[in-house]
Amino acid sequence: MDPNEGLVKVRVKLLGSALDSGYETETLWAEPLEGNTYRIWNLPVFAYNLEMRAIVECEPDPEGGLPIVTRVLEQGDCFTIRLYFSREATDDQIEEVLDFLSERRAIFEKGSREIWAVGFRTAEDYEWVGPALAPFVTNGILVFESALQSDEPAVGDTV
Helix, strand or coil: CCCCCCCEEEEECCHHHHHHCCEEEEEEEECCCCCCCEEEEECCCCCCCCCCCEEEEEEECCCCCCCCCEEEEEECEEEEEHHHHHHCHHHHHHHHHHHHCCCCCCCEEECCEEEEEEEECCCCHHHHHHHHHHHHHHHHCEEEEEEECCCCCCCCCCC
């Protein structure tokens, strides 16, 4: 069975430092709800202040492309961080970190070899992750950040 059956792609315009990714937009899987609303069903890798299972409002793309997310109506319930692995990190070190986080039933979305979004199901796991990743940070394997950043524009903000 296709895990994306019944889902469509929507497009999120990247804002703020998310544009440092080199992309202007990010596409996400979403479940069509009523009218022009959708529920996001994967972890955003680059977009800030948008969580999995968020309900968003979209407008049609005037050029006929994917629906464009214009605002978040209801925030999701997944606690997301981003991992930025150093270029020097080995594949074994990356796998070690991902396996370690899997023990907490984390979910993953790969942006590239070096950039991953990691979602946690509980606030307890989200609070656990910072101290748990400290040895990997100290050893220069990675840095990380929360996907929720009050100093970053949110979907629908004007810049």
